[in-house]
Amino acid sequence: MLIGIPVYDDVDMLDVTGPFEMFTWAGLDIEIVAHARGLFRFRKGFYFEVLKTFADAGAYDVLWVPGGDPDALARLIGDPRRTYLDFLIRQSQRARYVASVCEGAMLLAAAGLLDGYEATTHWAFVPCFKERFPKVKVAADHPRFCLDRNRLTGGGISSGLDEALKLIELLLGTAAAQAVQQSTQYYPKPPVESAIPEATTCPLPPVTIPAVH
Numbered sequence: 001m002l003i004g005i006p007v008y009d010d011v012d013m014l015d016v017t018g019p020f021e022m023f024t025w026a027g028l029d030i031e032i033v034a035h036a037r038g039l040f041r042f043r044k045g046f047y048f049e050v051l052k053t054f055a056d057a058g059a060y061d062v063l064w065v066p067g068g069d070p071d072a073l074a075r076l077i078g079d080p081r082r083t084y085l086d087f088l089i090r091q092s093q094r095a096r097y098v099a100s101v102c103e104g105a106m107l108l109a110a111a112g113l114l115d116g117y118e119a120t121t122h123w124a125f126v127p128c129f130k131e132r133f134p135k136v137k138v139a140a141d142h143p144r145f146c147l148d149r150n151r152l153t154g155g156g157i158s159s160g161l162d163e164a165l166k167l168i169e170l171l172l173g174t175a176a177a178q179a180v181q182q183s184t185q186y187y188p189k190p191p192v193e194s195a196i197p198e199a200t201t202c203p204l205p206p207v208t209i210p211a212v213h
Contacts, residue, residue: 001171003030004060006087007050008072013042014157015066015101022164025180026172033057035083043069054087062167063088063095067102067122067157070203077110078207085111085209099152099167101160103204108153109133110209118148122156128202142196161186 003023005016016032023030034040034050041047065088067073076084088111092098100108105121106128108114115135120143121128129136139146145154145163152170154163165186169177181187 001028001061002058003028003062003064004057004091005030005032005064005066006054006084006091007032007034007040007066008068008076008084009041010043010069010072011040012067012102012157013045015068015104015160016042018158019064019101019160019164019167022161022168022180022184022186025183026168026176028168028171031058031060035087043072054083057087057091060091060095062097062099062171063091064167065098065100065104065107066160067100067104067106070103070205073103073106074205074207076107077204077209080210082210082212086212088113095150097150097152097167097170099154099163101154101163102157105129105136105153106133106204108151109136114151114153117151118146119151119153120146120155121153123196124156124199124203127199128204131202132204 020030032050033052033054035054037051037053039047040050092113098113102122103125105119118137118139120139123142129138144159145166154160165177168180
C-alpha cells in the first residue's frame with residue numbers, strides 16, 4: 001500500500017507532516033516526490049530534502065495532495081508545462097483514492113479531478129470553487145473532511161489529521177484507525193472555541209490553466 005505526497009516550495013508543513021505521522025503509525029508506505037530532487041521549503045518553515053522525482057514515482061494506491069501558499073499554488077496551476085497538474089492526472093488514473101488537504105483541493109480542481117464531486121477545502125478558499133471551479137460541488141458546513149466515492153478532501157491544515165485517520169479506516173479498517181488514534185493520543189480538546197468565518201472572495205491569484213495537449 002503506497003501513498004504518494006507530491007510536494008513543492010511553500011507547501012504547508014502540517015499538510016505533509018501530520019498525515020505522514022499518522023500513516024507511518026498505520027504501517028503504510030509513504031513516498032514524498034517533487035518535480036526535481038533537492039531541498040524544498042515549507043511555507044514559513046524549514047527546508048527538507050526530496051529524493052524522488054515525478055519520473056521516479058511508484059504507482060500510488062493513494063494520491064495525497066497538500067495545500068500551500070496561494071502564490072505557490074498559482075505557479076503550479078499556471079505552469080505552461082503542466083508538470084504538477086499532469087502528474088496528478090496520471091497518478092489519479094490508477095489510485096484507489098485521490099485526496100487533498102486544505103488548499104490542495106485547488107490543485108485537484110485545476111487538474112479537473114474534482115469535477116462532479118462534492119469537496120471541501122480551507123474555509124478561506126471555499127469561494128474559489130464557486131468562482132474558478134464551478135463544476136465542483138461545495139460540501140456544506142465546513143466539514144473536517146468530505147468523502148465522495150474515491151475522492152477524499154480535507155478542510156484547513158489541521159483537518160488533515162482527521163482526514164488521515166479516515167483514510168486509514170478506509171484502507172485498513174476501523175480497528176487500525178483506532179490503534180493509530182491511541183498511539184498518537186489524538187483526542188483533541190482545544191483550549192479555545194471560535195466560529196469558522198464565511199469567506200466571500202477567492203484568495204488564489206488570477207491564473208490561466210494551460211490547456212491539455
